[in-house]
Amino acid sequence: MLSVVGLRKRYGEVVALDGFELDVGVGEIVGLVGHNGAGKTTFARAVAALFRPDAGEIRIDGRQVTHRRRLPHELGLAPQELALFPTTARENLRYAGRLYGLGRRLLAERIEEVAEALGLTELLPRPVEELSGGQQRRLHAAAAMLHRPRVLLLDEPTVGADPVTRELLLRAVRVMAEQGTAVVYTTHYLPELDVLDATLAVADHGRVIARGARAELLAALPGRVTLTFADGAGLRFPGDLREQDTRADGDDVVITAIDPAAAAARLLAANPEHAARLRSIAMDAPSLDDLYRELLTRNGA
Amino acid sequence: MALELAGVRRFAAVARHQCVLMAGDPGPLIAFTVIPMVLVSVIRPMMVLLAAVRPDDGTDGTAQATAGMAVMFSLFVLKLVGAGLLDERTTWHTWDRVRASPARLGEILLGKAAPMFAFLLVQQLLLFGFSAGVFGLRPARGWWPVLLVSVAWPLCVLALGTGASTLVRTSAQLSAVGDISAVVTTIMAGALVPSAMLPGWMRHLGPCTPGYWAMSAYRSALTGRAPHGLVVSLAVLAGFALAGLAAGAWAGRRASR
Numbered sequence: 001m002l003s004v005v006g007l008r009k010r011y012g013e014v015v016a017l018d019g020f021e022l023d024v025g026v027g028e029i030v031g032l033v034g035h036n037g038a039g040k041t042t043f044a045r046a047v048a049a050l051f052r053p054d055a056g057e058i059r060i061d062g063r064q065v066t067h068r069r070r071l072p073h074e075l076g077l078a079p080q081e082l083a084l085f086p087t088t089a090r091e092n093l094r095y096a097g098r099l100y101g102l103g104r105r106l107l108a109e110r111i112e113e114v115a116e117a118l119g120l121t122e123l124l125p126r127p128v129e130e131l132s133g134g135q136q137r138r139l140h141a142a143a144a145m146l147h148r149p150r151v152l153l154l155d156e157p158t159v160g161a162d163p164v165t166r167e168l169l170l171r172a173v174r175v176m177a178e179q180g181t182a183v184v185y186t187t188h189y190l191p192e193l194d195v196l197d198a199t200l201a202v203a204d205h206g207r208v209i210a211r212g213a214r215a216e217l218l219a220a221l222p223g224r225v226t227l228t229f230a231d232g233a234g235l236r237f238p239g240d241l242r243e244q245d246t247r248a249d250g251d252d253v254v255i256t257a258i259d260p261a262a263a264a265a266r267l268l269a270a271n272p273e274h275a276a277r278l279r280s281i282a283m284d285a286p287s288l289d290d291l292y293r294e295l296l297t298r299n300g301a
Numbered sequence: 302m303a304l305e306l307a308g309v310r311r312f313a314a315v316a317r318h319q320c321v322l323m324a325g326d327p328g329p330l331i332a333f334t335v336i337p338m339v340l341v342s343v344i345r346p347m348m349v350l351l352a353a354v355r356p357d358d359g360t361d362g363t364a365q366a367t368a369g370m371a372v373m374f375s376l377f378v379l380k381l382v383g384a385g386l387l388d389e390r391t392t393w394h395t396w397d398r399v400r401a402s403p404a405r406l407g408e409i410l411l412g413k414a415a416p417m418f419a420f421l422l423v424q425q426l427l428l429f430g431f432s433a434g435v436f437g438l439r440p441a442r443g444w445w446p447v448l449l450v451s452v453a454w455p456l457c458v459l460a461l462g463t464g465a466s467t468l469v470r471t472s473a474q475l476s477a478v479g480d481i482s483a484v485v486t487t488i489m490a491g492a493l494v495p496s497a498m499l500p501g502w503m504r505h506l507g508p509c510t511p512g513y514w515a516m517s518a519y520r521s522a523l524t525g526r527a528p529h530g531l532v533v534s535l536a537v538l539a540g541f542a543l544a545g546l547a548a549g550a551w552a553g554r555r556a557s558r
Contacts, residue, residue, distance in 0.1 A: 048401035072403040081394040087321055098314035099402035101307055143398065 001026045001182035002151045007046055007056030009206075016042040017053065018206035024151070024182040029173065031193035031214075032186045033292055034203030040186045041080055043203070044153045047184075048077045060151055073100060076149030078141050080156045080186075089115075089131065089139050090124040093146055100147035114142045117172045119164070134165035141169055145176060152176060152183045158192065170195050190288035200288070202295045210295050214288065221286040221294055225260035227253045227267065230277040238270040251279075260284075311404040315412025319385070323416055333378055334424050337370035338431045344369075345436060351495055360495070360520045367432040368519035369492035371425050371451075372512050375458050376486055378424070380479030382417050382462025386410075387475055410549075414459045421455030438523075446522035446531055453535050454515045457542040461511065464545035467552035486512040511541040 007020040017039050024030050032040050046053050047060075049070040058065040060074045085092055090111065097107040115121045118138040123131060131139065141157050154173065158166045166189075174196060177183050185198060193200060193214065200217055202210040210217060222245070229235070229251045237246055245263075247254045257263040260283060268275050323330060348369075349362030360368075389396040399409060429447055432438035440447050469475045487493050489503055490512030496504055507513040518534035520526075 045397065048397070050397055050400055072401060075401065077398060077401045079394065079397050083393065083395045083398040085322065085393055085395055087325060091321055095314065095318045099311060099399065099404050101310060101403065
């Protein structure tokens with residue numbers, strides 16, 4: 001649905017996008033992560049054709065997007081900063097809908113629909129300045145979803161949000177994806193990507209350095225197993241467990257390996273006399289945080 | 302045809318929304334409508350005396366006071382025009398969202414300008430209506446020339462305000478530039494004190510300001526006599542408007558690179 005190839009943008013000496021590439025399928029949610037300045041926001045603004053990239057190509061459903069030939073009806077954008085007018089919540093949504101050409105009746109229906117999905121129904125008559133930060137966040141996202149875009153760009157939609165807001169937003173995003181919307185979800189809160197069952201794209205220095213299913217990317221990372229013995233003295237480490245991957249700390253042995261369970265089994269097989277003294281085994285699967293740190297370390301960030 | 306209709310609808314949506322925003326903060330608009338009437342009442346006796354001592358270009362005191370306040374307070378509105386656009390960029394952060402919508406830049410700018418134009422027109426007409434009703438102001442050649450200037454001058458103010466909003470970065474900058482330029486322009490234009498009473502160097506610099514030409518146009522419309530004539534004054538105002546729009550377009554293009 002969304003295809004971005006070789007996107008480049010330079011502001012003077014600063015390289016904002018350096019060959020940014022991303023494909024997002026119909027109904028797919030991509031978690032776009034990366035440190036501040038990695039190019040996530042510039043990418044979202046480029047897809048919305050808010051500036052002219054130096055190079056590269058953006059296509060939505062096969063149709064090329066340029067600064068002169070935008071595809072605004074296909075796109076919903078919720079920028080990183082709250083973008084709300086000092087009017088009522090309902091008026092904010094009305095204006096958003098009217099700009100997308102929604103007729104009176106359809107607009108009223110959509111406002112009710114999106115307000116219900118995001119827990120805003122009671123808040124519609126209230127002025128924006130009377131809404132809490134989390135409520136404003138939901139309204140901000142609602143304005144991007146109102147016209148049912150085929151590509152939805154949410155730039156850190158839950159930053160500073162309370163748990164209720166987070167839950168409602170994530171649920172609404174999942175529903176939109178189920179209906180076929182391609183979603184690019186920029187975030188620093190990696191556990192949200194598990195909730196969304198999102199695929200992952202890691203951006204750094206203006207390009208995507210890793211892209212794929214979370215499970216695939218995580219499978220390439222080592223996990224950790226901690227074995228606690230009643231008495232760990234005299235443990236022998238089999239030759240295939242590299243010294244740097246194994247750490248003995250008193251009666252605890254910590255093994256870091258791609259397949260930590262197999263490594264633990266090999267250690268116990270090499271030390272049958274210690275097996276009876278084993279008190280506990282704790283497995284630590286690599287998290288998205290670990291993956292993110294590892295990728296950025298590899299990339300020299 | 303369908304596309305054009307959609308464009309008109311988007312323009313209407315922006316204009317309607319601009320009305321909602323203006324209605325939400327009516328204080329400045331009311332002040333900029335009422336205070337000129339009060340000030341005309343206050344300075345008119347002085348202007349009548351000055352006109353008797355230094356008959357400038359045949360403009361009587363009432364006409365001078367009314368035209369002066371019309372020009373001065375529309376220049377104050379110029380800041381509101383700029384603030385409306387600047388707030389979207391820097392305070393509400395709504396500019397990217399609106400620009401990402403199907404609305405074209407022209408539809409957005411026109412939609413935002415239309416209610417402001419309506420306000421400026423009403424402001425000018427109410428002021429002249431007030432002077433006509435209370436002080437017996439009567440234009441030499443009827444009200445049509447006055448109406449023409451009351452349309453042309455607000456259009457120029459809107460163009461200049463749009464340009465100014467793209468050239469400044471913060472509300473503080475806009476406020477400073479707007480207030481200072483409004484006061485300086487008002488004085489140099491001869492809107493506060495008749496041009497004939499100004500120091501020589503200021504009289505020579507006056508024609509560099511749009512307010513000078515607005516005053517000239519109003520004087521022509523009210524007296525039928527003025528150094529430059531109505532057509533020339535309106536043509537120069539159109540030039541200022543085009544310069545403002547060109548500055549805005551240049552800054553807009555630079556921002557979208």
